[in-house]
Amino acid sequence: MDVRHLTYFIEVARHRSFTKAARSLHITQPSISKMIKILEDELGTTLFYRSAKQIELTDAGRAVLHQSQQIVTSFQNLTSELADVINLKKGTLVIGLPPMVGARFFPKIIADYTRLYPQISLSLIEVGSKKVEDGIEDGSLDIGMVALPVNENNFEMFPFVKKPLMLIVHPDHELANRSNVELTELKNESFILLREDFTLHGRIVNRCIQSGFDPKIICESSQWDFIFEMVAINLGIAILPRTICKELDPAKIKTVSLAEPMVPWHLGMIWKKDRYLSFASRSWLKLTSQYFGIKLDLP
Numbered sequence: 167m168d169v170r171h172l173t174y175f176i177e178v179a180r181h182r183s184f185t186k187a188a189r190s191l192h193i194t195q196p197s198i199s200k201m202i203k204i205l206e207d208e209l210g211t212t213l214f215y216r217s218a219k220q221i222e223l224t225d226a227g228r229a230v231l232h233q234s235q236q237i238v239t240s241f242q243n244l245t246s247e248l249a250d251v252i253n254l255k256k257g258t259l260v261i262g263l264p265p266m267v268g269a270r271f272f273p274k275i276i277a278d279y280t281r282l283y284p285q286i287s288l289s290l291i292e293v294g295s296k297k298v299e300d301g302i303e304d305g306s307l308d309i310g311m312v313a314l315p316v317n318e319n320n321f322e323m324f325p326f327v328k329k330p331l332m333l334i335v336h337p338d339h340e341l342a343n344r345s346n347v348e349l350t351e352l353k354n355e356s357f358i359l360l361r362e363d364f365t366l367h368g369r370i371v372n373r374c375i376q377s378g379f380d381p382k383i384i385c386e387s388s389q390w391d392f393i394f395e396m397v398a399i400n401l402g403i404a405i406l407p408r409t410i411c412k413e414l415d416p417a418k419i420k421t422v423s424l425a426e427p428m429v430p431w432h433l434g435m436i437w438k439k440d441r442y443l444s445f446a447s448r449s450w451l452k453l454t455s456q457y458f459g460i461k462l463d464l465p
Contacts, residue, residue, distance in 0.1 A: 169241050172234040174201045175213065179231050182220050256285045257446035262298035262310035263290055264364060265389060271327065271433075272311075275457050279450060286446045294364035294388065302438050308447050313365035314432040321436040326458040328432045331370075332411045333422040336400035342420040349426045353379035356402035358393050361386045366431065370405050377426065394419065407431035 177187040178198065188195040206213050213227035223231060251257050263272065280288060291307065299316060301307030314325055333352070335342050341351070352374070359381075360367045367386070374381040384402050387393050393404045398418040409431070411421045435454060437447065448464050455462035 169238060171201050171205045172238050174198050175205055176231065176234055176238060178202060178214070178221070179223055179227065182222065184221070252445060257283075257444060258287045258289070259444070259446040259450055260289045260291060260306065260308050261450070262301050262307040262312075263292055264294055264298065264311060264313075265292050275454055278457075279453055282453070283446070283449060286449070292388075294361060294367075296363045296365060299436070302436055305438070305441075308444065309435060309437050309450060311433060311435055313369070314434040316434070316436055320439055322439050323434045323436040324455060324460055324462055325432060325434040326454070326460065327409070328430050329408045330430055331366075331405050331424060332408050333403060333405055333424055334394070334397050334411060334414065334419045335403050335422065336397060337418070337420050338400065339403070339420070341422055344422055346423040346425040349374065349377045349424060350379070352381070352403065353377075355382070356384040357381040358385045358387070358396045358402040358404045359383055360390075360393070361388050364388070366407075 174187065174191065177191055178184055181187045181190065184199050184202075185195050188198045191198065202213065209226075209230065211226040212224050213230060214221045215224060276288070276290070279286075291301070293301070295310075295312040298307060298310035298312050299321075302310050302321065314323070316323060333341070333347055341347050357370075359370060362368070371381055371383075385393075385396055387396075390406060390410050393406070394414055396402060397404050398415075405424070408421075414421070435451070437443065437451070443451075443464070451462060451464060
């Protein structure tokens, strides 16, 4: 049985005639009779009383007619909704964004995307880069923004920003008026870092260890503005991307360049390799790549 059988059955019941139903459906009368016979055989019951003058539904036929109408209507609705999704009229998109990334780069893109595709449900999940990667892997996220590099065997990606890391200190700190600072000079300082689920946390810790010391971490947070406030009351120092530092109040903190080359804050957009890329996802990737002036070839 398929939906076509039910459609033919509904049409015969409506016209009470195989000939009229066949004419309405633009098929031959023997074809529609054969379809109804197949349907009756599969259901194991007679659907029509057949006489020389006309046909009538049996009690079983009336029950099947009611259910058939609902099934055919549901199938038509499904077909229409699927067409909407294919034409980018509907869909869902779940994006993972580290807090620093989302606030700095994506408000305008999000606004443009929701204006262009109002029927697509857009959900933004604010977590660190490590959790974004995990979400892309397990399918709970469609697309994510992360600190690069990532495992290119697992992810497709394109980079969109690369900025140096800067030291921020209280204005009264002894390093506040320096033009640059060696990382080794921070070995006795109290560090305020992003949480461990942020890639930047591990990058800073590893770079300190490479310079000969384990950083003394007194506080971790998922919010850069909280880190800023902690530095502003002289509870410790922090290392943040230059993009963020430019927005901090210079009356409350001082920004100092790091003399030793730190791993840069290199951001990219990732999605799962070899996984079907939905129309909603493709529309997002096309819009964001255009926004950052990146040529992106998508299927």
